[in-house]
Amino acid sequence: MTLKDKVSKKHLLINGEWVEAKEYSPLRSPYSGEVIAEIPLATEEETDQAIEAAQKATKLMAKMPAHQRAKILETLAHLLEERADEAAQIISIESAKPVTTAKGEVARTIETYKFAAEEAKRIHGETLSLDAARDGENRLGYTVREPIGVIGAITPFNFPMNLVAHKVGPAIAAGNSIVLKPASQTPLSSLFIAELLQEAGLPAGALNVVTGGGRVVGDKLVNDSRVSMITFTGSPRVGIGIRNKAGLKRVTLELGSNAAVIIDRDVDIDKIISRCVTGAFSNQGQVCISLQRVYAHEEVYDRFVEKFIEATKRLRIGDPLDPETDVSALISPNDVERTVDWILEAKQAGAIIATGGKSEGNVLHPTVILDADTHLKVSCQEVFAPIVLINKIQSIEEAINLVNDSNYGLQAGIYTNDVRTALDAAENLQVGGVMINDIPTFRVDNMPYGGVKESGTGREGLKYAVEEMTEMKLVVWNRN
Numbered sequence: 001m002t003l004k005d006k007v008s009k010k011h012l013l014i015n016g017e018w019v020e021a022k023e024y025s026p027l028r029s030p031y032s033g034e035v036i037a038e039i040p041l042a043t044e045e046e047t048d049q050a051i052e053a054a055q056k057a058t059k060l061m062a063k064m065p066a067h068q069r070a071k072i073l074e075t076l077a078h079l080l081e082e083r084a085d086e087a088a089q090i091i092s093i094e095s096a097k098p099v100t101t102a103k104g105e106v107a108r109t110i111e112t113y114k115f116a117a118e119e120a121k122r123i124h125g126e127t128l129s130l131d132a133a134r135d136g137e138n139r140l141g142y143t144v145r146e147p148i149g150v151i152g153a154i155t156p157f158n159f160p161m162n163l164v165a166h167k168v169g170p171a172i173a174a175g176n177s178i179v180l181k182p183a184s185q186t187p188l189s190s191l192f193i194a195e196l197l198q199e200a201g202l203p204a205g206a207l208n209v210v211t212g213g214g215r216v217v218g219d220k221l222v223n224d225s226r227v228s229m230i231t232f233t234g235s236p237r238v239g240i241g242i243r244n245k246a247g248l249k250r251v252t253l254e255l256g257s258n259a260a261v262i263i264d265r266d267v268d269i270d271k272i273i274s275r276c277v278t279g280a281f282s283n284q285g286q287v288c289i290s291l292q293r294v295y296a297h298e299e300v301y302d303r304f305v306e307k308f309i310e311a312t313k314r315l316r317i318g319d320p321l322d323p324e325t326d327v328s329a330l331i332s333p334n335d336v337e338r339t340v341d342w343i344l345e346a347k348q349a350g351a352i353i354a355t356g357g358k359s360e361g362n363v364l365h366p367t368v369i370l371d372a373d374t375h376l377k378v379s380c381q382e383v384f385a386p387i388v389l390i391n392k393i394q395s396i397e398e399a400i401n402l403v404n405d406s407n408y409g410l411q412a413g414i415y416t417n418d419v420r421t422a423l424d425a426a427e428n429l430q431v432g433g434v435m436i437n438d439i440p441t442f443r444v445d446n447m448p449y450g451g452v453k454e455s456g457t458g459r460e461g462l463k464y465a466v467e468e469m470t471e472m473k474l475v476v477w478n479r480n
């Protein structure tokens with residue numbers, strides 16, 4: 001059966017109903033260009049209806065006991081476990097993520113919803129020592145955490161299932177309702193999860209899925225006063241635009257980076273090569289904490305470069321649905337063109353393209369660049385492609401300065417056997433998370449995750465997202 005045989009027409013999910021939209025657009029496989037589905041292009045009015053449905057559902061969701069919210073999320077996790085292979089195929093078809101990597105994403109998504117179910121059961125405030133103040137004597141004070149209301153969730157293409165889970169999971173756990181706008185290239189994963197959530201017993205209106213253009217649907221969500229919070233994952237350009245328009249709405253932004261790892265002189269290079277190659281090229285480098293910059297100490301630089309290039313050349317390029325494939329197509333032909341231009345700029349400026357550097361259809365070959373100057377686009381911007389730079393450093397201090405010389409600050413890694421060096425790096429790296437003896441690409445879904453500088457504001461990782469998605473209320477009893 002070819003992809004064409006499977007093409008189906010999708011609908012908007014508004015107030016628990018699958019609603020036919022006014023306008024549709026074909027969704028194409030990034031790898032083959034084949035049409036894989038017909039997707040609604042929601043209008044402002046259709047988005048308005050979704051917001052209205054979500055608002056109506058806020059009371060019901062806020063009153064739903066924690067054990068029921070947890071049960072819905074647990075059921076969703078079970079349903080997803082049962083249909084894990086189908087879910088991985090959907091991710092792979094719509095995003096060109098190699099299917100083996102897509103299976104990993106599904107496994108993580110299941111875990112994310114399980115963590116969300118657990119968090120639903122432990123949302124609480126604290127009792128306060130009001131009598132520490134002279135005027136606070138004989139008063140009992142405590143805080144509670146209440147749901148924030150309607151959450152507008154806007155998600156990117158690169159983890160179409162798990163990054164949606166990082167918004168939908170904690171929003172339901174905290175008793176909110178949601179209007180979800182998935183990335184235009186990857187709506188199928190969200191629509192699939194929405195079907196499972198209906199089956200899991202989520203009330204009508206608690207989750208609405210509105211597919212369509214970022215400018216139309218996204219803008220409506222950001223500008224509508226009934227939406228209390230925007231949780232956004234995507235590019236700094238769009239994120240900063242949202243922040244500027246959102247006024248007093250709560251906004252969390254999970255944005256991009258040009259993540260780096262430092263390799264100290266005492267590191268066993270053979271032991272870390274395969275991990276570094278995975279960090280650089282997994283999902284074609286389209287990961288917000290993809291390894292883009294390597295700073296290797298001069299004493300181990302040559303060995304690292306040689307081994308890294310050897311391992312890179314062994315990566316298999318091909319169809320995302322082939323389980324043997326390591327690297328497949330970039331998300332769009334524009335991204336292929338952009339990255340080839342950036343590589344050319346680096347070459348013209350004297351950098352060495354040690355391997356890769358060319359494209360084949362929509363696939364950019366895994367590319368290793370040496371001696372790239374810090375001002376080049378491949379260095380100072382987010383490449384979001386299978387491109388990695390390896391640079392020689394003379395000291396760890398120099399490397400830390402180079403890592404910090406970036407507009408971004410999501411995560412960084414350092415391999416070292418020296419405890420003091422590790423502690424210094426943890427203290428001095430200007431990022432949201434420092435990985436000692438690992439690549440910056442490490443993430444499990446319950447850890448606090450987010451960045452500084454242009455990498456964003458706020459944190460995800462269920463417990464932390466629940467905090468962002470609830471409002472603190474103070475209650476004071478006067479016993480005088």
Ligand code: NAP
Nearest residue numbers: 155156157182183184213214218234235238254255256288
């Ligand atoms: P993107 O182009 O910024 O799109 C993200 C989402 O925003 C999409 O749903 C997009 O819709 C929507 N959007 C576009 N214009 C909008 C507007 N004016 N108002 C509101 N929403 C709008 O990002 P992407 O290319 O999908 O994803 C890649 C980026 O995400 C990279 O920078 C990556 O680093 C970042 N990312 C960050 C994290 C993290 O946790 N920090 C995780 C993953 C990815 P359309 O698809 O319809 O344009």
